[in-house]
Amino acid sequence: MNIWKSVMKFIYHFASPKHFYRISGKMIPWLGWLAAILLVVGSIDGLFFAPVDYQQGDSYRIIFIHVPAAWMSMFIYMVMATAGAIGLIWKIKLADVIASSSAPIGAAFTFLALVTGAIWGKPMWGAWWVWDARLTSELILLFLYLGYMALESAIEDPRAATRACAILAIVGVINIPIIHYSVEWWNTLHQGATVTKFDKPSIHISMLIPLLLMAIGFKLYYASVVLVRARNKVLYNEQNNRWVKEIVQANA
């Protein structure tokens, strides 16, 4: 019991706005620059050094954007729903801030996954869009993100908005396994998983390396951007506290 108490005390201390603001400020440049380097190296490797696909030619190079973006769209949603649940249960304000800071970034990645998928689909399938389970469930994910953001701005009382958004995010989690398994459960044009499966990845190492570089780059990009967004919100929410005044006045 005592251990539990001290663990919670540690979490509350770490999640205190002032502490978070200080620590995250130190982390952002590292995360941001590392993300930039990985994205540049991954793009160059994917565009120019990875071999041409025997079936799809050079068009497959869209994979290095499309697949990491699609992974991020689901990953960020899970972060958002988990943070929302933590905020709802333990009343940790920082978790709510992380959840709402994540939504626009997740929406952007979902949009990218959909649009790059369409751009890839046109030359390979002969269609920009088909209403199959994978594409439709990913489109629903975009609407979940947009719905979350609309709900947040529609409810005036910030506490009520946070609760409603957390509940929406948690209920929407049902869509995530549907997206992942859609290619197995239903007949589709979309190809199955090549990396995220229990078997060995069915992609050659020369194509897997840039894919993973991009995937890690996207994760670090998200980490740095969500922290910048969260810091902005923390600063605004805590504007009547002395430590915020001191930071703002020191920067003037």
Added chain:
Amino acid sequence: MLEMLQMGKYGAYVWSSYGLAFFVMGYVAFKPLMDKKVIFKELMMKYRREIKSSGTPSSDKSEL
């Protein structure tokens, strides 16, 4: 070199995907950095107003 950039016959598809990703991710990263400046400015002005309304005017009156 030019051949590499043409991506077989798929140049338009590949480059538009990468270009779009560049602009979308650039905007998403850049926007909060701009917001930060706006918040600092806004809060700075608010704190200045607070100092003015609580400090100087009342002391002026007391001198009169």
